[in-house]
Amino acid sequence: MQAVEVKITEEQQNERIDKVLSVANEEWSRSQVQQWIKDGVVLVNGQTVKGNYKVKNGDDIVVNVPEPEPLDVVAEPMDLDIYYEDSDVLVVNKPRGMVVHPAPGHTGGTLVNGLLYHCKDLSGINGVMRPGIVHRIDKDTSGLLMVAKNDMAHESLVNQLVAKTVTRRYKAIVHGVISHDTGTIDAPLARDKVDRQSMAVDENGKHAVTHFRVLERFTNYTFVECQLETGRTHQIRVHMKYIGYPLAGDPKYGPKKTLDIEGQALHAGILGFVHPRTGEYMEFEAPLPPEFKVLLEYLRRSS
Structure with a gap:
C-alpha cells in the first residue's frame, strides 16, 4: 500500500474531498476516490471521513492507495x-x-x-x-x-503529463469551415449531469486546454491539428463541439447527419516525452491511417 499525502490550500477549502483528490492526481477518477473513501483508506487529519466531506484549509489528507x-x-x-x-x-x-x-x-x-x-x-x-x-x-x-x-517509468511519465510537458498532437476532421487559422479552447470539463457516459463543458469541471490550427478547408468540413495542453476524457471531441465544429463521424458529440464512417475522425499522430531514465526528449510520428486518407481524398474531390 502506497501512502500519498495531499495538502489543502485556502483556494480549495469547502470543496468536496472526492473532487479535490481527483483533481490532485489525474490518474485518480472521482468514482475511484469515492470507493477509497468508503473503504476507509482516505484519512483526513488521521480520521476517516464520508464522501461528502468538505475540505478545510490546512487539512492533512493521506490516501493509502491499495496495492x-x-x-x-x-x-x-x-x-x-x-x-x-x-x-x-x-x-x-x-x-x-x-x-x-x-x-x-x-x-x-x-x-x-x-x-x-x-x-x-x-x-x-x-x-x-x-x-x-x-x-x-x-x-x-x-x-x-x-x-x-516499470513503476519508475510510470511515475515519471505521469509527472510529465501533470506538468503538461508531453507533446500530443492530433489530426481531426470537423464539421463546418473554420475561418480563423489558429485558436485555443480553454474550457473546464466534467461528467455530463444528465448523461454520465459523456463529458461536457462545466465551470466546476477540471481545467482543460486545447490548441488547434487549420490544415485544410473543404466545402462543409475542416481538417485540423489539435494539440493537447491537458488530457481530459473526450477533450478534443467536447472542445470542438463547444466552439461549434464537432468531429466528423462522432456518434456521441457530433450531428446525426455526418460522414459515413464508424466513429470520430481523430488520429493521435505525434507523441513526445522525456525518457524516464536517460532524460532524452523523444518524439514519434504515426502517419494517418488508410481510412483517414481515403476520407480526405473524398472531401477534396467533393469540394
Whole structure:
C-alpha cells in the first residue's frame, strides 16, 4: 500500500474531498476516490471521513492507495504496431476500433491483452485492468500511446503529463469551415449531469486546454491539428463541439447527419516525452491511417 499525502490550500477549502483528490492526481477518477473513501483508506487529519466531506484549509489528507490486485487479464497474441521499445517504455500505434484496456464484462481483445502477451513486464500502478497504461485514447481514435514497463517509468511519465510537458498532437476532421487559422479552447470539463457516459463543458469541471490550427478547408468540413495542453476524457471531441465544429463521424458529440464512417475522425499522430531514465526528449510520428486518407481524398474531390 502506497501512502500519498495531499495538502489543502485556502483556494480549495469547502470543496468536496472526492473532487479535490481527483483533481490532485489525474490518474485518480472521482468514482475511484469515492470507493477509497468508503473503504476507509482516505484519512483526513488521521480520521476517516464520508464522501461528502468538505475540505478545510490546512487539512492533512493521506490516501493509502491499495496495492494492485493479482492480474487476471488474459495475454493474447496480437500484431502490435510498436514504434519504440526498451526496458522502461514502449510506444505503440493503436488501430482504430481497439479498446485500450479491459473493463468489467469486457476483458478481451484490448491493447492491454496484446501488450501482456508481447512483453510480460508492465508497471502495476494502475492495477489489474490497466497495467502499464499511462494515458488513453478512445476506441475509435487511432494513434500513439506511451506505455510504462516499470513503476519508475510510470511515475515519471505521469509527472510529465501533470506538468503538461508531453507533446500530443492530433489530426481531426470537423464539421463546418473554420475561418480563423489558429485558436485555443480553454474550457473546464466534467461528467455530463444528465448523461454520465459523456463529458461536457462545466465551470466546476477540471481545467482543460486545447490548441488547434487549420490544415485544410473543404466545402462543409475542416481538417485540423489539435494539440493537447491537458488530457481530459473526450477533450478534443467536447472542445470542438463547444466552439461549434464537432468531429466528423462522432456518434456521441457530433450531428446525426455526418460522414459515413464508424466513429470520430481523430488520429493521435505525434507523441513526445522525456525518457524516464536517460532524460532524452523523444518524439514519434504515426502517419494517418488508410481510412483517414481515403476520407480526405473524398472531401477534396467533393469540394
